[in-house]
Amino acid sequence: xxAQTNAMRTPLANAEEMPFNxxxxxxxxxxxxxxxxxxxxxxxxxxxxxxxxxxIAISAFSxxxxxxxxxxxxxPQTLSADTMLFFWNARGVQSALVNSVLVGILAxxxxxxxxxxxxxxxxxxxxxxRDSYKMLILTTRAFPIVILSIPLAxxxxxxxxxxxxxxxxxxxxxxxxxxxxxxxSSIFIGVSRELEEAAQTLGxxxxxxxxxxxxxxxxxxxxxxxxxxxxxxxxxTFAATILTQRNRTLPALVLAQIADVxxxxxxxxxxxxxxxxxxxxxxxxxxxxxxxxxxQVVK
Amino acid sequence: xxxxxxxxxxxxxxxxxxxxxxxxxxxxxILLLPSAIFLLIFFAWxxxxxxxxxxxxxxxxWTTQYLERMVRDVNFTDALRNTFLIILIAVPLQFVFxxxxxxxxxxxxxxxxxxxxxxxxxxxxxxxxxxxxxxxxFSDRGFLNSVLRTTGIMPIAFxxxxxxxxxxLLMAVVIAELWRATSIVMVIVVAGLQLIPNDYLEAAEVxxxxxxxxxxxxxxxxxxxxxxxxxxxxxxxxxxxxxVVIALAGRSxxxxxxxxxxxxxxxxxxxxxAYALVIxxxxxxxxxxxxRALRxxxxxxxx
Numbered sequence: 001x002x003a004q005t006n007a008m009r010t011p012l013a014n015a016e017e018m019p020f021n022x023x024x025x026x027x028x029x030x031x032x033x034x035x036x037x038x039x040x041x042x043x044x045x046x047x048x049x050x051x052x053x054x055x056i057a058i059s060a061f062s063x064x065x066x067x068x069x070x071x072x073x074x075x076p077q078t079l080s081a082d083t084m085l086f087f088w089n090a091r092g093v094q095s096a097l098v099n100s101v102l103v104g105i106l107a108x109x110x111x112x113x114x115x116x117x118x119x120x121x122x123x124x125x126x127x128x129x130r131d132s133y134k135m136l137i138l139t140t141r142a143f144p145i146v147i148l149s150i151p152l153a154x155x156x157x158x159x160x161x162x163x164x165x166x167x168x169x170x171x172x173x174x175x176x177x178x179x180x181x182x183x184x185s186s187i188f189i190g191v192s193r194e195l196e197e198a199a200q201t202l203g204x205x206x207x208x209x210x211x212x213x214x215x216x217x218x219x220x221x222x223x224x225x226x227x228x229x230x231x232x233x234x235x236x237t238f239a240a241t242i243l244t245q246r247n248r249t250l251p252a253l254v255l256a257q258i259a260d261v262x263x264x265x266x267x268x269x270x271x272x273x274x275x276x277x278x279x280x281x282x283x284x285x286x287x288x289x290x291x292x293x294x295x296q297v298v299k
Numbered sequence: 300x301x302x303x304x305x306x307x308x309x310x311x312x313x314x315x316x317x318x319x320x321x322x323x324x325x326x327x328x329i330l331l332l333p334s335a336i337f338l339l340i341f342f343a344w345x346x347x348x349x350x351x352x353x354x355x356x357x358x359x360x361w362t363t364q365y366l367e368r369m370v371r372d373v374n375f376t377d378a379l380r381n382t383f384l385i386i387l388i389a390v391p392l393q394f395v396f397x398x399x400x401x402x403x404x405x406x407x408x409x410x411x412x413x414x415x416x417x418x419x420x421x422x423x424x425x426x427x428x429x430x431x432x433x434x435x436x437f438s439d440r441g442f443l444n445s446v447l448r449t450t451g452i453m454p455i456a457f458x459x460x461x462x463x464x465x466x467x468l469l470m471a472v473v474i475a476e477l478w479r480a481t482s483i484v485m486v487i488v489v490a491g492l493q494l495i496p497n498d499y500l501e502a503a504e505v506x507x508x509x510x511x512x513x514x515x516x517x518x519x520x521x522x523x524x525x526x527x528x529x530x531x532x533x534x535x536x537x538x539x540x541x542x543v544v545i546a547l548a549g550r551s552x553x554x555x556x557x558x559x560x561x562x563x564x565x566x567x568x569x570x571x572x573a574y575a576l577v578i579x580x581x582x583x584x585x586x587x588x589x590x591r592a593l594r595x596x597x598x599x600x601x602x
Contacts, residue, residue: 049418073445140342150559177337272430279420
């Protein structure tokens with residue numbers, strides 16, 4: 001269909017657009033200036049995003065006395081791992097890092113285990129209540145997730161989940177689940193139903209057809225949804241702080257140190273950089289998929 | 300009729316078949332069940348509990364004392380005002396910048412892939428980390444004061460984050476929020492812009508539309524639906540603003556979520572739930588108002 005329209009359009013386009021294009025491509029002064037202004041804007045915006053990261057990085061990698069020095073130089077005189085080591089060896093930081101990773105992994109496993117089947121059902125079956133369930137899932141987004149943590153803390157004390165990694169992982173799963181369901185649903189819609197049916201006519205039962213055909217095709221999308229949950233969990237501060245006391249995740253530890261104890265500046269800067277570093281790497285590797293994925297996730 | 304007969308002839312015995320058919324029709328519900336149960340236990344019921352916690356004592360007596368105490372609290376009006384100011388300033392600016400950035404990406408500059416990478420870095424940055432990044436700039440001995448001094452613009456250090464300088468403190472929080480959350484909106488804008496069929500833009504060109512006319516009359520209307528959803532979500536998230544404020548202002552700028560955190564820290568879950576209730580009510584009100592405003596404007600568009 002689209003090939004056809006293209007074919008139909010091409011001769012016309014060639015005939016009519018050529019002279020227009022020739023004129024348009026001639027760089028006029030006004031065009032060059034506009035172009036330069038656009039580049040200037042793009043570079044200014046880039047600096048707005050990059051300079052703060054550079055500044056927290058040189059703060060985190062300068063000696064501790066340099067953090068209190070004033071005025072500071074924008075190009076550091078000495079680099080040192082001193083401040084980062086101070087943070088790394090501060091009480092609870094290393095175990096909090098382990099906790100953060102564990103909670104993230106648990107949350108992504110739970111959200112996929114619970115969310116992907118629901119997403120599959122919404123994508124593949126026509127059944128009574130399907131649209132209402134989808135609507136219900138969408139509606140959860142109108143509710144602020146911050147307020148979950150307070151009643152959850154009260155419940156967790158009764159359920160022996162308070163101050164456990166499981167408890168935090170469950171809370172993060174609840175936050176990520178609506179998104180996971182909607183995203184996995186759109187992933188399975190993208191996997192052709194005919195392929196699964198073909199596998200079934202060739203002798204697979206329903207489960208085999210799913211595992212051998214639909215799942216491998218959906219895997220990249222499912223991985224993206226899983227990573228989204230991990231990032232959400234890695235960054236989530238409020239619930240993690242409320243639901244833990246000693247088994248802190250990294251953001252919860254840093255926040256509690258700042259809010260309750262008034263942690264020193266070297267701890268704050270090194271902690272800030274430590275929390276950001278993974279996202280730099282992550283966005284770098286994910287940049288090609290970001291638009292599709294976040295476009296999906298936040299839609 | 301004939302195909303039915305053939306199917307039944309090929310199928311296993313009738314009892315098995317009816318079981319299989321029943322299983323097939325129950326399957327979607329079986330697949331939905333875990334998520335429904337999970338959301339009930341960890342989402343829906345806690346929401347109701349938050350409501351109950353704010354109006355009932357631990358002994359089960361219904362009361363308005365927690366709400367009254369909250370309203371009388373010295374920080375309550377401040378928290379309410381600060382939260383609203385942050386929303387009213389930061390959210391519109393986020394959208395203006397995000398749309399501008401999205402259009403810049405669409406302008407097909409060289410290295411636009413690199414720009415896009417730089418601009419999406421904050422996507423995966425937590426609000427806490429964003430606050431700490433800007434703390435390094437705005438603190439008393441931070442980089443802003445350093446630059447102002449070495450360039451001789453302002454020889455005496457200024458306390459940008461002091462509670463005595465409310466305006467600059469608010470500005471710092473808003474800038475950190477812009478830095479962190481504009482990327483998310485921009486991704487929605489770019490994703491939406493890329494979905495616009497090229498024919499539309501070409502058609503606009505053929506009819507002699509200028510660059511601005513293309514933006515106003517074709518691109519923005521096309522991405523309007525996704526922008527509307529994003530606006531609702533950003534506003535709801537902004538009502539929960541917390542870690543950015545703690546990182547930059549500590550206790551000198553109470554917001555609704557930080558007051559909930561403080562009540563909880565004082566082992567007063569009911570007081571915390573009262574603040575949670577306020578956040579909940581404003582979030583639902585916002586959603587309702589937006590949806591209503593959008594519906595009426597859509598009706599006008601239709602006329």
